[in-house]
Amino acid sequence: MSEIDPTDHALATIASILEHPEPVLVVRETETVTVTEMVVAGEHGVADEPPVVDEHPVVEEQPLVPEHTDADGYSKVGPGPMVAIRLKWTVHRGDDGQFYVHETIGEQSVPVVNGPMTSEAAVHFVDAHEDEAHRRFEELRSEIAGRSSLADYERRGEA
Numbered sequence: 001m002s003e004i005d006p007t008d009h010a011l012a013t014i015a016s017i018l019e020h021p022e023p024v025l026v027v028r029e030t031e032t033v034t035v036t037e038m039v040v041a042g043e044h045g046v047a048d049e050p051p052v053v054d055e056h057p058v059v060e061e062q063p064l065v066p067e068h069t070d071a072d073g074y075s076k077v078g079p080g081p082m083v084a085i086r087l088k089w090t091v092h093r094g095d096d097g098q099f100y101v102h103e104t105i106g107e108q109s110v111p112v113v114n115g116p117m118t119s120e121a122a123v124h125f126v127d128a129h130e131d132e133a134h135r136r137f138e139e140l141r142s143e144i145a146g147r148s149s150l151a152d153y154e155r156r157g158e159a
Helices: 006-019 119-155
Strands: 026-028 058-060 075-077 087-093 099-105 112-117
Touching: 006 119, 075 119, 087 119, 099 119, 112 119
Parallel strands: none
Antiparallel strands: 026 058, 075 087, 087 099, 099 112
């Protein structure tokens, strides 16, 4: 019987979550409007017509991550199977009015401070670093998956 690496299980779980994200829809109930006609004697019209009712719900699309109007407090978290090694970027406004990005690894680390910069530059910095972390994580995950499938292939004697 072969040993299963716990990292493989964690990466497989993350991959399944990333491949099949749950859609986010916000359904807002709307008022239904009923239109009835009063028929006055002598006018042409049909008194037995059913009232007109519009019962279509309105679906309002909302982004998964709300847009930040103020950069202070803007934050993103990188990928990873363990909180202890996960990257986090948070924008803070300094006493001088400039913005600084605090980059941490895990929850208990001392932040690396980048700045000063404008609010737009700080948000762009956070977004770019988060995108790069996701790209590198996907490369690593693919490499690990490729190596494990190659190892299985070799174990079966097919190489």
